[in-house]
Amino acid sequence: xxxxxxxxxxxxxxxxxxxxxxxxxxxxxxxxxxxxxxxxxxxxxxxxxxxxxxxxxxxxxxxxxxxxxxxxxxxxxxxxxxxxxxxxxxxxxxxxxxxxxxxxxxxxxxxxxxxxxxxxxxxxxxxxxxxxxxxxxxxxxxxxxxxxxxxxxxxxxxxxxxxxxxxxxxxxxxxxxxxxxxxxxxxxxxxxxxxxxxxxxxxxxxxxxxxxxxxxxxxxxxxxxxxxxxxxxxxxxxxxxxxxxxxxxxxxxxxxxxxxxxxxxxxxxxxxxxxxxxxxxxxxxxxxxxxxxxxxxxxxxxxxxxxxxxxxxxxxxxxxxxxxxxxxxxxxxxxx
Amino acid sequence: xxxxxxxxxxxxxxxxxxxxxxxxxxxxxxxxxxxxxxxxxxxxxxxxxxxxxxxxxxxxxxxxxxxxxxxxxxxxxxxxxxxxxxxxxxxxxxxxxxxxxxxxxxxxxxxxxxxxxxxxxxxxxxxxxxxxxxxxxxxxxxxxxxxxxxxxxxxxxxxxxxxxxxxxxxxxxxxxxxxxxxxxxxxxxxxxxxxxxxxxxxxxxxxxxxxxxxxxxxxxxxxxxxxxxxxxxxxxxxxxxxxxxxxxxxxxxxxxxxxxxxxxxxxxxxxxxxxxxxxxxxxxxxxxxxxxxxxxxxxxxxxxxxxxxxxxxxxxxxxxxxxxxxxxxxxxxxxxxxxxxxxxxxxxxxxxxxxxxxxxxx
Numbered sequence: 001x002x003x004x005x006x007x008x009x010x011x012x013x014x015x016x017x018x019x020x021x022x023x024x025x026x027x028x029x030x031x032x033x034x035x036x037x038x039x040x041x042x043x044x045x046x047x048x049x050x051x052x053x054x055x056x057x058x059x060x061x062x063x064x065x066x067x068x069x070x071x072x073x074x075x076x077x078x079x080x081x082x083x084x085x086x087x088x089x090x091x092x093x094x095x096x097x098x099x100x101x102x103x104x105x106x107x108x109x110x111x112x113x114x115x116x117x118x119x120x121x122x123x124x125x126x127x128x129x130x131x132x133x134x135x136x137x138x139x140x141x142x143x144x145x146x147x148x149x150x151x152x153x154x155x156x157x158x159x160x161x162x163x164x165x166x167x168x169x170x171x172x173x174x175x176x177x178x179x180x181x182x183x184x185x186x187x188x189x190x191x192x193x194x195x196x197x198x199x200x201x202x203x204x205x206x207x208x209x210x211x212x213x214x215x216x217x218x219x220x221x222x223x224x225x226x227x228x229x230x231x232x233x234x235x236x237x238x239x240x241x242x243x244x245x246x247x248x249x250x251x252x253x254x255x256x257x258x259x260x261x262x263x264x265x266x267x268x269x270x271x272x273x274x275x276x277x278x279x280x281x282x283x284x285x286x287x288x289x290x291x292x293x294x295x296x297x298x299x300x301x302x303x304x305x306x307x308x309x310x311x312x313x314x315x316x317x318x319x320x321x322x323x324x325x326x327x328x329x330x331x332x333x334x335x336x
Numbered sequence: 337x338x339x340x341x342x343x344x345x346x347x348x349x350x351x352x353x354x355x356x357x358x359x360x361x362x363x364x365x366x367x368x369x370x371x372x373x374x375x376x377x378x379x380x381x382x383x384x385x386x387x388x389x390x391x392x393x394x395x396x397x398x399x400x401x402x403x404x405x406x407x408x409x410x411x412x413x414x415x416x417x418x419x420x421x422x423x424x425x426x427x428x429x430x431x432x433x434x435x436x437x438x439x440x441x442x443x444x445x446x447x448x449x450x451x452x453x454x455x456x457x458x459x460x461x462x463x464x465x466x467x468x469x470x471x472x473x474x475x476x477x478x479x480x481x482x483x484x485x486x487x488x489x490x491x492x493x494x495x496x497x498x499x500x501x502x503x504x505x506x507x508x509x510x511x512x513x514x515x516x517x518x519x520x521x522x523x524x525x526x527x528x529x530x531x532x533x534x535x536x537x538x539x540x541x542x543x544x545x546x547x548x549x550x551x552x553x554x555x556x557x558x559x560x561x562x563x564x565x566x567x568x569x570x571x572x573x574x575x576x577x578x579x580x581x582x583x584x585x586x587x588x589x590x591x592x593x594x595x596x597x598x599x600x601x602x603x604x605x606x607x608x609x610x611x612x613x614x615x616x617x618x619x620x621x622x623x624x625x626x627x628x629x630x631x632x633x634x635x636x637x638x639x640x641x642x643x644x645x646x647x648x649x650x651x652x653x654x655x656x657x658x659x660x661x662x663x664x665x666x667x668x669x670x671x672x673x674x675x676x677x678x679x680x681x682x683x684x685x686x687x688x689x690x691x692x693x694x695x696x697x698x
Contacts, residue, residue: 003444005444005447005448006447007443007444007446007447008443008446008447009433009443015676015677016677185456187456251337254337255337258337258340260456261378263382314384315384316382316383316384317344317346317383318344318346318349318383318384318385318388318561319346319349319350319384319388320383320384320385320386320387320388320561321384321387322381322382322383322384323696323697325676325696328433328676328677
């Protein structure tokens with residue numbers, strides 16, 4: 001279908017987001033760095049390899065249990081660099097502020113950005129501020145870019161995934177999406193759900209220290225674990241087999257999903273990643289993860305299959321099978 | 337999770353599958369079972385139940401997803417209403433992508449500038465009406481017997497609170513006439529019906545007597561995997577014994593007489609009328625329209641809707657697919673024009689509808 005206007009769904013991280021990139025941005029910007037379509041571009045300057053990423057943060061509400069737009073912006077940028085094997089070094093912060101936005105809120109956001117940056121060992125070295133008239137943005141939007149240096153020798157890429165690779169997840173899914181949903185919707189639900197927003201660079205550095213044979217890492221943000229796996233399977237042209245019962249999930253997140261008819265596989269995360277590595281390396285990775293505060297609930301959730309149809313096949317909790325595809329539509333409660 | 341995991345117990349599932357295989361062995365022909373309700377379709381897809389069943393059992397999805405069977409004309413009217421000045425158009429979220437004529441949808445209309453808002457409950461409209469007194473709140477009233485009472489309660493509350501800037505565009509539908517239309521078709525190829533659990537908590541089991549009379553099995557079934565498998569087994573038993581009745585698997589929710597109080601409230605607000613179902617056509621007495629005493633809350637009375645020339649897509653095979661006569665790949669539009677990202681018929685609109693599921697698995 002042809003679209004002559006942008007729909008909200010174009011920003012959902014699902015099928016339409018992919019089409020937007022493929023049909024509008026790629027043909028115009030085409031170059032070999034961009035065409036990898038991974039979380040960061042990999043660049044060489046002299047003898048050094050760098051990774052470079054950018055992201056924009058428009059979360060609503062701006063403050064949510066477990067963080068705010070500022071800490072989220074730092075963690076998101078750090079994680080996009082770290083999953084490409086980069087040590088995050090420097091980042092920028094651009095603010096678009098709505099006329100009337102409270103100083104107290106801005107101060108709190110900037111303070112938590114500073115704390116998050118310190119915690120992740122990245123420096124905010126350049127920035128910009130724009131103010132627009134009331135209604136032109138929703139309070140505050142933040143754009144960041146980040147740069148990191150890659151010292152890891154292996155090629156961390158979707159293309160490096162091999163048949164038989166273990167698929168490892170560092171913890172529970174859907175916490176961020178459920179926390180935002182609960183804060184945003186007037187649901188009258190009382191449940192303790194906290195965003196998982198966290199910097200993963202420390203954990204990733206430890207993983208890359210114990211194994212020199214990691215094939216690919218991706219953080220499972222917008223679109224959730226389901227969208228990331230579907231994207232990887234298509235892009236690498238391998239089947240990925242996942243066991244539903246091995247995927248960690250908090251009881252409260254499960255509960256809110258059951259009530260609203262949402263699928264936690266497609267809820268956003270901000271501190272979760274999947275790691276693809278040979279099965280022989282899996283136990284080392286799991287041990288490191290379980291010893292780290294951001295990987296305590298880590299689990300092997302499946303493997304890359306032999307055949308190459310590019311599908312994600314989920315073995316359900318009762319032993320059935322279903323295909324996990326890129327989500328279409330916005331994530332909304334179902335009525336039927 | 338308590339009260340959920342018990343109904344997803346792998347050991348119980350294994351036992352039920354063995355019973356299903358045994359019953360299926362006693363039947364010497366392929367069995368087609370229709371799950372009427374969209375929530376069954378969703379659960380069957382979500383838990384991968386379809387491919388756990390013996391080869392001679394075929395599950396087809398019926399007309400029981402209210403969003404999917406909303407006609408292009410009703411969507412066109414919704415789009416027209418959402419374009420009116422000072423209107424906030426409130427809808428349940430899964431209505432956003434349903435296409436009207438020419439593929440327009442509420443989602444696209446919102447991008448064009450209409451104030452379309454997603455609500456999770458009809459009562460949110462009361463808040464909208466109070467917060468925006470200068471605007472008219474129109475709610476798209478959609479759903480079957482399970483949803484209609486909640487909308488009826490909202491309208492009743494608005495009347496008592498004297499809220500006047502709220503109305504409902506009712507495209508509510510009722511289930512039994514659709515079943516009657518299906519079984520009246522001489523080409524029908526369905527052996528048993530998984531009847532909807534939640535709708536039945538409202539209308540009771542007595543409403544389905546026409547199914548066994550037509551020589552088909554009927555089991556009112558819950559929505560967890562253990563429920564669905566037990567429902568399928570009970571259907572197979574009826575077929576194997578050639579003895580048909582309306583059985584209740586979902587006994588923890590359904591009484592033969594249903595929820596009389598809720599149905600009385602709905603009856604006091606609405607009366608039945610012939611309405612159009614996407615992919616099926618007009619079905620007598622299958623829609624709910626406001627009674628005249630509630631005209632103040634009837635969008636179609638408050639707003640004049642011009643005679644919209646709606647275009648139904650030609651060649652859509654959903655009508656035959658819903659009756660179990662065609663499989664999705666026998667439809668001329670399937671995979672060519674009609675895809676999950678660009679759905680045309682009801683079976684593709686629902687992410688777990690027959691066509692959408694077939695698209696993903698084949």
